[in-house]
Amino acid sequence: MSDTINHALFGWYPYFCLTIFLLGSLIRFDREQYTWKTGSSQLLRRRQLRWGSNLFHVGILVIFGGHFVGLLTPIWVFDALGVSHSFKQGLAITAGGIAGVACFIGIALLAHRRLFDARIRNTSAPGDIAILLLLWVQLTLGLSTIFVSLGHMDGHEMVKFMNWAQGILTLQPAAAAYVADVNPIFKAHLLL
Template sequence: MAAFLNTLVFGIYPYIALAVLALGSIIRYDREPYTWRSGSSQLLRRRQLVMGSVLFHLGVLIVFFGHLVGLLTPIQLFDLVGISHTFKQILAIVVGGVAGGFALVGATLLAHRRLFDPRIRASSSFGDNAIILLLWLQLALGLATIPISLNHLDGHEMVTFMAWAQGIFTFDFAASSYIAGAHPIFKLHLFLGLTIFLVFPFTRLVHMLSVPLRYFWRPGYQIVRSRRPAQAGRMQRPAE
């Protein structure tokens, strides 16, 4: 039974979550484009929003891309450039710990603001409240893995998670077996991360996909409205 659940959660569930993430985002953008936004409530408790948002987004971006590079970069590439597994493990602990701490503080401020301000709570949906709590829990679980990782500075455990993640994207059907013996906190962290991918298209998180890349090469000026001919807006003086 344990082997079956491990295969179900870490061998099959990842494909379900990623498929819903991709297809759900496309369908929502096509059918409900006007809901594709963050739904900001910045006019209420703005100072707490700005502080929490900056800390949260800064930390989450570092953590996300750190996981992306750390898990999906081929192990052979690290070996080729001479980056040892121990150094990679320590780097992940230090950078991930600092960035995760920032993100957790930011998420705490945002959750407190959304749940304990009556005006903001009244305008928040169930999904708004649920996703910030899921993100908070995920960040807390990520930080909780640090003491365990400190006992495995040889980097072997990290290599197993790299093999699992890369196995999912290369359709290695034995990928789930690579982390069968991982610590339960790591498994819960992975499961919750996959669940966030699953619910992603149905929450305000979709605004993350709307990065305004064209901003960097837009013209130096913007035309707000066309200029009317000089005479069009003038009133003619009556003849004397």
């Protein structure tokens, strides 16, 4: 991948996405704040909802917390606490893998319920299904990175992602260079 494309995708694109997210959220809150919802299908069929919803939400919260702490905590904090990069990577693979599988099972139950129950599908908006499928693809990409990460347990790649995320957060113009040579599966996960 050329430096220009890498810089556009991993240097500019994150700011574009954050800007759209923040402005879109503010405008939507200002103009249509009571429309932030998805239609409830709980009364139509509860069978898979409880397990699917609980597994999905617990899994996604653990994944979000792990990404937040793992990527945005400065490296010197882990070094000061005596946490090696290889231990942190092993912890991320284990905890993230367990949470990812729980989330995957949950989203599979929810998708099956929404797509294959005629009553629920008829009451679903296209956006509900699109978001569910987008989350499923992102989760699948994230789980796929585990197999690549097992090939380099020294934590070197993880440090690149930490530097990239912290560089984006602190507005460093060369942050995209940190992920220039990482595996394409990681890049796909970052872009989605």
